[in-house]
Amino acid sequence: MSRPTVADLGASLRRGETSPAELAAASRSALESLAGLHPVLRYTDELTERQAARAARSLAESPEKAGPLCGIPFAYKDVLCVEGVETTAGSRILQGYIPPYTGTALGRLLDAGAVPVAVTNCDEFAMGSSNENSAFGPVGNPWDPSRVPGGSSGGSAAVVAAGAVPFSLGTDTGGSIRQPASFCGVAGFKPTYGRVSRYGLIAFASSLDQIGPFARQVEDAAHVFTAMAGHDPRDSTSSPTEVEPVDEQLGRGIEGMRLGIPREYMAEGLEPGVRTAVESAFALLEKLGATLEEVSLPSTPAALSTYYIIAPAECSANLARMDGVRFGFHVDRPSLTDSYLETRGQGFGPEVKRRIMLGTYALSSGYYDAYYRKAQKVRTLIAEEFDRAFEKVDALVCPTSPIVAFPKGERSDPLSMYLCDVLTLPVNLAGLPGISVPCGLSEGLPVGLQVIGPRFQDARVLRVAHAYQAATPWHEAPPPPPPGAAGRPS
Amino acid sequence: MITASAVSTLEQILSRYEPVIGLEVHGQLLTRSKMFCGCSADYIGSPPNSNTCPVCLGLPGVLPVMNRVAVEYTVRTALALNCEIPEHSKFDRKNYFYPDLPKGYQISQWDMPLSRNGHLSFTVDGEEVRCGITRVHLEEDTGTLQHAGDILQQARSSVVDLNRAGVPLMEIVGEPDLRSAEQAREYLVRLRQILVYIGVNDGNLEQGSFRCDANISLRRRGETELGVKVEVKNMNSFRAVQRALDFEIVRQGRLLDQGQPIAQETRGWVEAKGATISQRSKEYAHDYRYFPEPDLPPLQIGVDFVERVRAGLPELPQQLMERLQRDHGLSAYDAAIICAEREDARAFEELVAAGVPAKTAANWLMGEVARLSRESRTPLQRSGLGVAGLAALVKLVEGGSISGSTAKELLEELYLPGGDPAAVVRDRGLAQVSDQAELERLVDAVIAENPAAVADFRGGKEQALQRLVGGGMKATRGRADARAVTGLLRDRLAR
Structure with a gap:
């Protein structure tokens, strides 16, 4: 079985051709064969075994009642806490940290019978767009191991693209699911802010973070989303509104739907290959019965700087608990101040330090109004512009990333790295649902089409992406087979 | 420069300078659970770090969930302090590193507190003081x-x-409207009394559930501009607050007299030294980098909620004191003492309801009961005797069945174990001797046995009569009606 889907595996489980434990073992060996790409930080063996047994019982007791994810192996990003499994957020400072509790979203997947197999590599504290900021080494893109898989959820994107697991979990603060999905040629969905509980997600920027799935097929992503979504009393920012059933929306097509193309998202800076692929996607959407029109989101150019004030400000506080006092990495020094300085100085990598400093500065007395308060105002403007656009159109379509996967080490200057997320981070600022689905190749590398919807119209976003996927072969296109475990020669 | 002024006394300094004092009070709320998690807010006595969970330990990935009762208690307090309750409020993060702060920030309220613009009025030395309350917020x-x-x-x-960590804490920020250490002390006494009355705080200064920091500056009398303020911390009793502020008045006054500047700093009161010492100067002041707590949605406080809390407010100490004076004829002094603790006021009302005259009830509560309650660390309500037992005892005295001294002995004996005073009196034959013939025999015997005292009294020493009365009480083991004995003795010795 190469690159199996949730539906494929579920069917063979129900036919009794395989068992959850066998599927987990197969996933594990497939993941091991990817060692050269380094997408996995650790395996969850004990939990895998327990969960496979639980799934097997559910399937044996009542195969009809067991949901679509029961017995399906998956991998999750190293920022999601599961009781008893080391969770480090890709950082040295949390090395050896074992959470004593399980987060809500992952807990719901466990309750649905899904079987975790591995914890995936990511940028340190989810800060990065290339996975090169992981304290445990970078990840290679299955399409070209010399290139980055995108970030910060690079490991989760890579393992799905390589077909080792049918789905995985990532988190998206400024594009960290959608951009690696685009770079690796898989579907990656960021739900509406507040739709999936953040309890148990090691926070980067609390007002922007969301957990979401990677899958090869949109319907698989939808199953995972459905299992995780809904109000959680442990997360006060999770919405109490009911989750709209997604199943009913998928397969309904997009006939008569109005889709908007944000003019500012098609501006210069797009690689020609990306533009070509996305424009042909637009043409296909029109052929599928949608009407396309141009819309304007004039504050888009301000989004990047807005994001790089709000996200670092929040992270500067969120990461303060990493102080070496109660858990994780600790450098012992005679004085408290020196212990703090050494623990954090050695424990955090350069990008994390950069953002903590940016955020600390932006919140400092005398600068708050000029930076943080102003950024919040611009954030409101950006959200209002989206709202106005959605008065005219049902959803927006645009590229996920202006570029395709770039070679490792190419973007050493932070600003050029930040620019990778220019088309995804406004969606986080506005709290909207967004998905990236593969829409073609540029120079042999995947291009992603982004679909953005109004708040809590997650089902609509999945519906558009699903309609596109159903009419195109791109999600079927596997990465070229590597000549050896280490990847193809460049 | 007047060198003598370096040793000016408090009084001399106060004649030249006016102290300007504002107090910040932190009160732990008597909620069942902590502010943002389900752990118990009653942490005293638990083994270290046992009353914790991932949320209050600040582990990676956890989120706060607001305790609604804490919000209600804060609004209740704010209303008792005449504050406005804005419709919109929010929580903010106050950032600083310290090992007792697990998240590296405290969830507090910065620019949109739950309440603001209140006041607390009280009297010190006959002078009416009205101290503004800047805000009451939750953290x-x-x-x-x-x-x-x-x-x-x-x-x-x-x-x-x-x-x-994470126990709900209410901060009550007072305006700098206080002008002496006595006023500051009285403000705290009244504030604590209100918090205890409305059931939001247990008012324990020693254990720190009620804590106070003070800001104090001096200015020449007649000046309107404020001087440099000093923050004083670590005062664990009302007495400490008064002593620390008086110390600061003298310290700052002497510096000003010598033309020296006052350093803007935080100082700590050291009880053993009877002095404040510098802890942190302004240059090291924290920049707390407040910003809105993104993990909690903004708070909407509806008018209905506020009115419901207002309707549920119990009688406040000031109202109760006025009522006890009006309805029961208590003096202002007695009413203040009776109302100092809510439990005493309740006992008073129960005694009166049981038929004990108001003044008698007040005297028992302020005298013997207060002493026993203090010595045994058991308030009347929780003693074995209880309010009903005390009422029965006092009524035995009132009805003339037992003497006052027998009643005091019985009170002491029955206070903790409890018992029916009437039954004890009956079983032990403690009833008061008030039979005229018996008392006359007693008085005759006392006169016969104490010729020296009789001679002293007849010689004009009035106190000698008390010795004779005492002899009579001793002979009856306190059962004689002391007033009747006194009257009879006077009659006999006057002849």
């Missing part, structure tokens, strides 16, 4: 540290206990 308490060594910076090692 979370920190953990506690124990150092091997005096202070953290010099400690060889320190241990952290996070049992207290």
Whole structure:
């Protein structure tokens, strides 16, 4: 079985051709064969075994009642806490940290019978767009191991693209699911802010973070989303509104739907290959019965700087608990101040330090109004512009990333790295649902089409992406087979 | 420069300078659970770090969930302090590193507190004082540290206990409207009394559930501009507050007299030294980098909610004192003492309801009962005797069945174990001797046995009569009606 889907595996489980434990073992060996790409930080063996047994019982007791994810192996990003499994957020400072509790979203997947197999590599504290900021080494893109898989959820994107697991979990603060999905040629969905509980997600920027799935097929992503979504009393920012059933929306097509193309998202800076692929996607959407029109989101150019004030400000506080006092990495020094300085100085990598400093500065007395308060105002403007656009159109379509996967080490200057997320981070600022689905190749590398919807119209976003996927072969296109475990020669 | 002024007394300094004092009070709320998690807010006595969960330990990935009862208690307090309750409020993060602060920030309220613009009025030395309340807001308490060594910076090692971390904490910020240490003390006494009355705080200064910091500056009398303020911390009793502020008035006054500047700093009161010492100067003041707590949605406080809380407010101490004076004819002094503790006022009303005259009830409560309650650390309500037992006892005295001294002995005996005073009196034959013939025999015997005292009294020494009365009481083991004995003795000796 190469690159199996949730539906494929579920069917063979129900036919009794395989068992959850066998599927987990197969996933594990497939993941091991990817060692050269380094997408996995650790395996969850004990939990895998327990969960496979639980799934097997559910399937044996009542195969009809067991949901679509029961017995399906998956991998999750190293920022999601599961009781008893080391969770480090890709950082040295949390090395050896074992959470004593399980987060809500992952807990719901466990309750649905899904079987975790591995914890995936990511940028340190989810800060990065290339996975090169992981304290445990970078990840290679299955399409070209010399290139980055995108970030910060690079490991989760890579393992799905390589077909080792049918789905995985990532988190998206400024594009960290959608951009690696685009770079690796898989579907990656960021739900509406507040739709999936953040309890148990090691926070980067609390007002922007969301957990979401990677899958090869949109319907698989939808199953995972459905299992995780809904109000959680442990997360006060999770919405109490009911989750709209997604199943009913998928397969309904997009006939008569109005889709908007944000003019500012098609501006210069797009690689020609990306533009070509996305424009042909637009043409296909029109052929599928949608009407396309141009819309304007004039504050888009301000989004990047807005994001790089709000996200670092929040992270500067969120990461303060990493102080070496109660858990994780600790450098012992005679004085408290020196212990703090050494623990954090050695424990955090350069990008994390950069953002903590940016955020600390932006919140400092005398600068708050000029930076943080102003950024919040611009954030409101950006959200209002989206709202106005959605008065005219049902959803927006645009590229996920202006570029395709770039070679490792190419973007050493932070600003050029930040620019990778220019088309995804406004969606986080506005709290909207967004998905990236593969829409073609540029120079042999995947291009992603982004679909953005109004708040809590997650089902609509999945519906558009699903309609596109159903009419195109791109999600079927596997990465070229590597000549050896280490990847193809460049 | 007047060198003599370096040793000016408090009075001399106060004649030249006016102290300007504002107090910040932190009160732990008597909620069942902590501010943002389900752990118990009653942490005293738990083994270290046992009263904790991932949320109050600040582990990676956890989120706060607001305790609604804490919000209600804060609104209740704000209403008792005449504050406005804005419709919109929010929580903010106050950022600083310290080992007792697990998240590296405290969830507090910065620019949109739950309430503002209140006041507390009271009288000191006949002068009406109205102290503005800037705001009452809600936050979370920190953990506690124990150092091997005096202070953290010099400690060889320190241990952290996070049992207290996350306990709901209310901060009551007072305006700088207080003009003396006495006023400051009285403000605190009244504030504590209100918090205890409305059931939001237990008012325990020693254990720190009610804590106070003071800001104090001096200015020449007649000046309107404020002087440089000093923050004083670590005062664990009302007495400490008064002493620390008087110390600061003298310290600052002497510096000003010598033309020296006052440093803007934080000072700590050291009880053993009877002095404040510098802890942190302005240059090291924290920049707390407040910003809105993104993990909690903004608070909407509806008018209906506020009115419901207002309707549920119990009678406040001032109202109760006025009512006791009006309805029961208590003096202002007695009413203040009776109302100092809510339990005493309740006992008073129960005694009166049971038929005990108001003044008698007040005297018993302020006298013998107060002493026993203090000595046994058991308030009347929780004693074995209880309010009903005391009422029965007092009525035996009122009805003439037992003497006052027998009643005092019985009170002492029955206070903790409890019992029916009437039954004890009957069983032990403690009833008062008030039979005229018996009393006359008693008086005759006392006169016969104490010729010296009789001679003294007849010689004009009035006190000698008390010795004779005492003799009579002793002979009856306190059962004689002391007033009747006194009357009879006077009659006999006057002849």
